Amino acid sequence: MIRFYKTPWIVKVFYPSLFWQKPSNDTIYLTFDDGPDAEVTPWVLEELDRVGAKATFFCLGTSLESNFDLAKQLISKRHLIANHGYHHLDGWKISVSDFKLNMAKSGKLIDEVGGQSKMIRPPYGHISRSQLRALDSIDVIMWSHLSWDFDRRIDPIRSISKLKVAAPGSILVFHDTQQSFPILKQILPEVLNCFSDRGLKFETLQ
Ligand SMILES: [Zn+2]
Numbered sequence: 750m751i752r753f754y755k756t757p758w759i760v761k762v763f764y765p766s767l768f769w770q771k772p773s774n775d776t777i778y779l780t781f782d783d784g785p786d787a788e789v790t791p792w793v794l795e796e797l798d799r800v801g802a803k804a805t806f807f808c809l810g811t812s813l814e815s816n817f818d819l820a821k822q823l824i825s826k827r828h829l830i831a832n833h834g835y836h837h838l839d840g841w842k843i844s845v846s847d848f849k850l851n852m853a854k855s856g857k858l859i860d861e862v863g864g865q866s867k868m869i870r871p872p873y874g875h876i877s878r879s880q881l882r883a884l885d886s887i888d889v890i891m892w893s894h895l896s897w898d899f900d901r902r903i904d905p906i907r908s909i910s911k912l913k914v915a916a917p918g919s920i921l922v923f924h925d926t927q928q929s930f931p932i933l934k935q936i937l938p939e940v941l942n943c944f945s946d947r948g949l950k951f952e953t954l955q
Pocket residue numbers: 782783833837872873
């Protein structure tokens with residue numbers, strides 16, 4: 750199996766209207782999907798604080814509901830909460846209206862907590878052209894680099910070496926979930942140190 754750490758250029762050509770990176774010469778954009786999680790997210794927050802990093806959390810509605818206070822804490826620390834849907838549904842397998850409903854349901858919770866419901870990342874990065882058209886005036890954020898932290902078969906050293914060479918403006922994906930925690934624990938501190946040593950900043954996507 751081939752694991753693409755960097756998004757292949759051909760994918761970006763097919764979906765030019767999505768955000769794959771954000772122009773910048775001194776900033777890296779860290780994103781964390783599928784949380785918040787009562788154990789993993791506080792650890793992530795400590796790591797981010799250690800290097801003064803701000804990040805964007807694409808939260809699931811179901812995770813938000815069970816960890817609402819934690820979500821408020823993210824906002825009070827000036828991180829950004831954005832929309833990953835209420836359930837983790839695959840856009841390629843559901844209708845346009847179900848896609849919109851799923852985003853709207855989590856969007857309500859995100860607005861309530863003080864996040865940005867109009868910034869979305871579709872689960873698995875899967876969104877059809879008709880779903881995209883139906884989401885007028887919403888920013889759809891993909892990524893330039895995937896950490897593969899959810900895959901316990903990967904070699905964390907390989908992930909670190911692929912991520913740490915990312916150029917300014919890159920959007921990196923991690924997951925603040927129990928599934929990812931064993932790998933995340935190994936790669937996130939190293940990646941943060943590498944970028945800090947290069948003098949790069951970490952900001953939210955907004
Ligand atoms: Zn996800």
